[in-house]
Amino acid sequence: MTDRQPDRTRRRVTAAASGVLAAGAMFGVAHLGAALLDPPASPFSSLGDAFIDLTPEWLKELAISWFGTNDKRALLVGMVMVIVIAAAGLGILALRRLRVAQGLVLALGLVTGAAATSRPQTGSLALLPSLIGAALGALALGWLVVRIPAGAGSDPQPGPAPQAPPREQSRRSFLGAAAATGVVAVLGAVVGTLAAGARSTAAAVRTLVLPKAGTPAPPVPADAQSPVPGVVDVVTPNRTFYRIDTAFAVPQVSPDAWQLRVHGMVDREVTLTFDDLLSADLVEAYVTLTCVSNPIGGDLAGNARWLGLPVRQVLAQAGPRGDADMVLSRSADGFTASTPLEALTDDRAALLAIGMNGSPLPAEHGFPVRMVVPGLYGYVSATKWLVDLEVTRFADAQAYWTVRGWAPRGPVKTASRIEVPRQGASVPAGTVAVGGTAWAQHTGIAKVEVQVDDGPWHEAVLAGEISIDTWRQWSWRWEGATSGQHTLRVRATDADGVTQPGTPSAPFPSGATGWDEVTVRVG
Known part of the structure; x- marks a missing residue:
């Protein structure tokens, strides 16, 4: 490594940090502007919604299978990582081509603004927050880059190069600019979030008093909850x-x-x-x-x-x-x-x-x-x-998911699952409590059966039924469980006498089929 290499590396790392700080200021100010002018036009939510709409079907299914109900959080983390990496790259680019890097920041503002204006819930001012944020981000990037302390190994600056930082700029000047940019980014994000929260529907949800039902739901049967500890609540909180x-x-x-x-x-x-x-x-x-x-x-x-x-x-x-x-x-x-x-x-x-x-x-x-x-x-x-x-008519219109290849009508398929014991659990030999839930909405569950390894099917005890529109829980006592590894399977039969098929199929395009199974170790 040459003597100039450490200085050059430090400058590039500092430039990358400058890009990240400028991006923070851009998104923070844009978020604050959206909270004041048009909350749904926030750049993060606009980009997130656009990404969800444009994501190919296989990737959406992969995200749901990996992250389940945490898919939105995973998307947010992924977006932040991509923005940080891109911003760092723009900061390094700004060392040599400041105006090009600033132009790319403005282009990013146009992209986020276009995403905001494409959302049905945004108004006529949806473009403005992203443009304001991008303009400030571009200015912040230039303000920071020209203050990066010059070293013996600083990169040459060809052409008229207004971006060339003068050697006499002190590290203190850069740190002050960086601190100020960081404060703008944090304040924009925090104040914007608070302002958006003040305009949210949370207060309406808290204060709304629901009227009494003219036709109340029948009470939940006393035996509707499976007696096996660990089975989910029959009414989900x-x-x-x-x-x-x-x-x-x-x-x-x-x-x-x-x-x-x-x-x-x-x-x-x-x-x-x-x-x-x-x-x-x-x-x-x-x-x-x-x-x-x-x-x-x-x-x-x-x-x-x-x-x-x-x-x-x-x-x-x-x-x-x-x-x-x-x-x-x-x-x-x-x-x-x-x-x-x-x-x-x-x-x-x-x-x-x-x-x-x-x-x-x-x-x-x-x-x-x-x-x-x-x-x-x-x-x-x-x-x-x-x-x-x-x-x-189905012949005249398609919905969000049917355009993407899912079946247009979507009747629920009969399903059942084992919730106790869990996959990979260790249980004592002898008698083992097994339990879970089955559903065949608007038809009802008539029977649930459990199989150990490749043995005969044993009928489980069904819990009380709330209605044919709800799931139904079940339990079974596994007598004489012997030491070793065993596989438990479950299948359900609906009130029309149709048993769920054992052949597995993926959820796309009309819902998964197959028997749930867990492997446990006894002894």
Whole structure:
């Protein structure tokens, strides 16, 4: 290594840090500007939403299989890492080509601004926060780079090179500029987050008093919970209910401004306000929801007590035409779902839900209004932050996931899973308690069977049934478990007498099939 090499390396590391600081200032100021002007236009949420929309199907499925309900956090971490690496590269580039690097910063601002303006929930000022942030980021990059202390091994600066840092610039000058840029970045992020929080729907969720149901849900049977310790709660608490959706940041929809438009192939258009729902004769029902991406044995399912207005009553006001066969529901963030019309007009508890387990809908689960439809996977029915119902036909319209190759109708497939003992668990020889959950929404579970290794199937004891629209728990006593490694399998039969197939298949395009199995060590 030459004598000049250490100086050159230090300058490049300092330049990389300058790029990261400038990017922090850019995104912090843009986030603050969005919080003040148009909260959904925040660059992180805009880029995140755009990335989700543009991600190929195989990568989305991989993310869900790896991270489950933490997929949004994983995306955020990945975005931050990419931005940090790119910003460091721009800082190094700025040592030789400052104006080019600044131009790339401005280009990044245009990209984030374009992503913001493409989101359905943003307004006319969506481009402005990103442009302001990019302009400040470009200025900060130049301000920092020209203050990088020159060393004996500094890179030559060809051409007119206004970016060439004078040798007499002191390290103290650079550190002061770096500290000031860091303060701008942190203040922008913190104050922007606080300002956005002040405009969120959290206060409305906390203060909303739900009306009593005109038709309350029947009480949960005393024996509905499996007696095996470790089996999940038969009614899933709101805080642990799975969340899978396409929104990188939770949409903030004010109940005061909320409206639902019902239109399309109808005799008359209908518009509902949130006050209309609060004053309606509401229905309460326990319904289990399941994600189509749930693998065999997966945990992307939950059971809750929902409060809402039956969708069939709203559709009856609109009067669907005889040749309509689908309702395209739309979220405030642009997501759409294609629901068979018959599933919304028959006697099942398909609801415009405003309550969940006795509380207003949490924001992440669709406040103020979402759809809940028994018997269908969420991707074709469980639209959160609902704002629009278009009565149409499957032949005329496609929804968010059907455009991407998923089946358009999405009936839930019968599934069962072993929750106790867990995969890889060690259990004592003798008698082993085995338990889990099965579901066949809107059909009901009639039987669950367990197999040890390749032996005969043994019928499990079913817990009490809340309704055919909910999952059902089960338990089985494994008598005479012998030392060694053993594999347990489970299968369920629905109320129509159809047993779930053992041949495994992936979730795409219409839901996974196969028997869940766990391998345990006895002794």
